[in-house]
Amino acid sequence: MKQQLKDEGLRSDLMSNDNLRRESEELLKPILEAIRKGNFTDINASEYDKVNEVLAGISLSRAANGFSPRETAYFVLSLKEAFIAILEKNITDAKDLYTEVNKINKLIDTLTLVTFETFIKGREEVILRQTSEISEISTPVIQVWSGILALPIIGTLDSARTQVVMESLLLKIVETESTIAILDISGVPAVDSLVAQHLIKTVAATRLMGAECIISGIRPEIAQTIVHLGIDLSNINTKASLAHALRSAFSQLKLEVRKSADFNKLSA
Amino acid sequence: MDKIPILKMGHFLLVTVQVDLYDRLALGLESDLVNMIRKHSSRGVLIDISAVNIVDSFMGRILGNIAQMSKILDANTVVVGMQPAVAITLIELGLPMTGVHTALNVEKGMEMLREKLLLTEDLISEDGDSY
Numbered sequence: 444m445k446q447q448l449k450d451e452g453l454r455s456d457l458m459s460n461d462n463l464r465r466e467s468e469e470l471l472k473p474i475l476e477a478i479r480k481g482n483f484t485d486i487n488a489s490e491y492d493k494v495n496e497v498l499a500g501i502s503l504s505r506a507a508n509g510f511s512p513r514e515t516a517y518f519v520l521s522l523k524e525a526f527i528a529i530l531e532k533n534i535t536d537a538k539d540l541y542t543e544v545n546k547i548n549k550l551i552d553t554l555t556l557v558t559f560e561t562f563i564k565g566r567e568e569v570i571l572r573q574t575s576e577i578s579e580i581s582t583p584v585i586q587v588w589s590g591i592l593a594l595p596i597i598g599t600l601d602s603a604r605t606q607v608v609m610e611s612l613l614l615k616i617v618e619t620e621s622t623i624a625i626l627d628i629s630g631v632p633a634v635d636s637l638v639a640q641h642l643i644k645t646v647a648a649t650r651l652m653g654a655e656c657i658i659s660g661i662r663p664e665i666a667q668t669i670v671h672l673g674i675d676l677s678n679i680n681t682k683a684s685l686a687h688a689l690r691s692a693f694s695q696l697k698l699e700v701r702k703s704a705d706f707n708k709l710s711a
Numbered sequence: 712m713d714k715i716p717i718l719k720m721g722h723f724l725l726v727t728v729q730v731d732l733y734d735r736l737a738l739g740l741e742s743d744l745v746n747m748i749r750k751h752s753s754r755g756v757l758i759d760i761s762a763v764n765i766v767d768s769f770m771g772r773i774l775g776n777i778a779q780m781s782k783i784l785d786a787n788t789v790v791v792g793m794q795p796a797v798a799i800t801l802i803e804l805g806l807p808m809t810g811v812h813t814a815l816n817v818e819k820g821m822e823m824l825r826e827k828l829l830l831t832e833d834l835i836s837e838d839g840d841s842y
């Protein structure tokens with residue numbers, strides 16, 4: 444009976460796509476092997492190791508490729524129909540049929556649960572990766588001049604992001620031997636006392652490294668909030684815009700920006 | 712007992728901490744340094760902590776103390792080469808070390824000390840005193 448199961452199971456599990464067919468063959472083989480050992484309940488047993496592995500692989504790849512949960516679940520659940528159809532054909536006694544169908548039902552349900560768990564885990568991994576990518580992308584440290592770094596912060600500053608910002612800034616300071624860092628917060632939507640605290644910490648850490656920090660891009664609303672919250676930024680160098688900050692950085696490094704000589708005057 | 716060497720370089724004293732500072736070592740350094748400043752009447756102290764990986768609040772305090780003591784003896788203290796992780800740790804410990812001057816590396820620290828020395832010498836010569 445089990446042998447028939449295998450043959451007919453493959454045939455009745457209709458898949459249009461070659462890839463799908465290959466996947467289902469991969470999955471069916473270990474399942475049938477496991478079933479042949481007579482274990483219908485405990486999927487943690489060693490004979491199901493291969494099944495779990497294949498299922499995990501399939502659902503992870505589906506999560507990464509953006510399959511819908513319904514499609515992924517249906518991939519496993521469709522096995523149930525196929526199995527039941529075969530059992531119906533082979534078992535005539537109603538009572539036997541009922542017990543067998545029950546067993547298969549339970550087994551496939553557990554396998555579906557496994558699939559779903561891995562599917563969701565796969566999705567979560569995708570989300571986690573994206574989160575870390577976003578936090579990396581959103582905190583670029585730019586060297587605008589030799590000795591001057593600029594760090595435009597875009598989005599809300601929370602503790603985790605401040606940590607990333609601080610670390611990447613300090614590492615870049617060491618790497619480029621910069622003495623001035625400009626923290627531009629024009630992309631920060633709101634500043635509350637916590638965000639201000641984070642900013643003050645970053646400035647203090649930069650100072651400890653032997654570099655100076657200028658905070659620029661403070662919008663009027665943010666200036667109002669800072670004063671209303673009673674946050675003391677008086678010992679921090681603040682400038683209205685990045686241009687002003689850059690100008691002050693230049694003057695601190697004793698650099699001068701000048702228009703190049705007039706060509707008309709040169710020829711005269 | 713281990714000791715951290717203190718080198719005399721003209722008007723300045725140079726301290727390079729090559730090992731992780733444990734408490735007694737730091738205390739020893741503190742008293743040695745103050746004695747050296749007194750002995751050579753140094754005008755500046757440069758402490759290089761680029762090889763220090765581990766700090767605690769005690770070491771933060773010792774550095775602050777050294778800076779204050781040197782100031783009393785008319786010497787500026789510059790701490791140079793602090794590692795990013797160390798800086799973050801000190802900030803998280805709530806030790807912003809406000810009294811201490813910092814610089815990125817030994818070169819920049821020396822420059823800073825020289826500038827400060829020149830500044831005071833200018834003031835003195837303006838007053839008409841000889842230095």
